[in-house]
Amino acid sequence: MARTQGSHSDITGPRIRAAALKLFAKDGYAAVSMRQIAKDVGVQAGALYNYTPDKQTLLYELLRGHMDDLLTVREAEASGTLAPLEALEGFVRFHIGFHVGRPDEVFIAYMELRSLEPENFAQVEKLRRQYEDELEGILQRGLESGDFAIDDAKIATLAVIAMLTGVNTWYRAGGRLSLEQVETIYWNMVKRAVVA
Amino acid sequence: MARTQGSHSDITGPRIRAAALKLFAKDGYAAVSMRQIAKDVGVQAGALYNYTPDKQTLLYELLRGHMDDLLTVREAEASGTLAPLEALEGFVRFHIGFHVGRPDEVFIAYMELRSLEPENFAQVEKLRRQYEDELEGILQRGLESGDFAIDDAKIATLAVIAMLTGVNTWYRAGGRLSLEQVETIYWNMVKRAVVA
DNA sequence: GATTTAACTGAACAAACGTTCAAATCAAAG
DNA sequence: CTTTGATTTGAACGTTTGTTCAGTTAAATC
Structure with missing residues (x-):
């Protein structure tokens, strides 16, 4: 399970939430894809699933x-x-x-x-x-x-x-x-x- | 071009708009598919394009x-x-x-x-x-x-x-x-x- | 420096998307 | 009854969707 103890970098989680917040606000939840959020964070889409189940x-x-x-x-x-x-x-x-x-x-x-x-x-x-x-x-x-x-x-x-x-x-x-x-x-x- | 003279049925257009209105209001534009609108009207998705370009x-x-x-x-x-x-x-x-x-x-x-x-x-x-x-x-x-x-x-x-x-x-x-x-x-x- | 462990990639999956179109259907006109 | 023309189907298209996962990378621990 990711994020159980702080190890390498604790800033990716917040960065994902910040990107999602910004994009959801601008375009709406349904219109924003996980790939867009990932791109905004500078990461591949799969990586998001270390921080959120869906x-x-x-x-x-x-x-x-x-x-x-x-x-x-x-x-x-x-x-x-x-x-x-x-x-x-x-x-x-x-x-x-x-x-x-x-x-x-x-x-x-x-x-x-x-x-x-x-x-x-x-x-x-x-x-x-x-x-x-x-x-x-x-x-x-x-x-x-x-x-x-x-x-x-x-x-x-x-x-x-x-x-x-x-x-x-x-x-x-x-x-x-x-x-x-x-x-x-x-x-x-x-x-x-x-x-x- | 469809709908230039009234012929067979002039109620499909309004029915499409009514269905779209209802579904857009409930779930949001981005979350509603053309197939859902069509289903609500009782028609296949392709038929919608006789009434709207997109x-x-x-x-x-x-x-x-x-x-x-x-x-x-x-x-x-x-x-x-x-x-x-x-x-x-x-x-x-x-x-x-x-x-x-x-x-x-x-x-x-x-x-x-x-x-x-x-x-x-x-x-x-x-x-x-x-x-x-x-x-x-x-x-x-x-x-x-x-x-x-x-x-x-x-x-x-x-x-x-x-x-x-x-x-x-x-x-x-x-x-x-x-x-x-x-x-x-x-x-x-x-x-x-x-x-x- | 070797080992462990968390983080990320990159490809893949099935499903759903908007849109197109040849073929089938159907109502009206001749 | 035949022809015409509008309307609909049903399948297909290329793309994108959320999500998974084996494999790679890189940092931390011993």
């Missing part, structure tokens, strides 16, 4: 890793103790910052969900729901405390997330607006949309 | 047709003469109603843009920008008249469209909420987000 697992581990990352990083700045307004602002700014910094991961994370086999899909979907639940909790708390004025916490959750994730379709580092400006613009819109 | 054109015509539809239907309820607030409400309700009624078209229209060859991509992209420009115009007018309070008309355009199009990820006809209720919930959020 193509599907390669995709799954990218999506799974991305969601783990998202939840782990988010956990570090928990919102449970904050008032709804501050918690919401924190979530908005976190979401934008995190997603803008990982455009390829974000892109495949919801473009290629359907390319996952059912059990892999279920795993990733569960993590995504877990992330959404934090926002829904914030909105629900704010609704009950009277801080927020929304018709439906679940719909507002999905609407806010869709709006925020949309940043990735146009934002490019080094553009007209700084990340902090973008965060503030979106936070203003979210605030006005939900705060009483 | 697979790429099939996709292009689906996306192109969808965008033409969008712009044509939208034109029928122009907003130029309305005050910004009414124009915006009309746009929001139209966008939701139109998109919710065509989930497959909407899904491939922005999932499979990258599967279009460059010149086809440019055509479809142009139509999409044309649609977005109407919303941007409404927001810009409202900004200048003082009816709206937003930081940036272009960003607000993209944010609103992302939020509205997100309806398609969860809305199903016959669910808990009627279409009109959904429109109203989203209109409330948009209104609060941008109206002064």
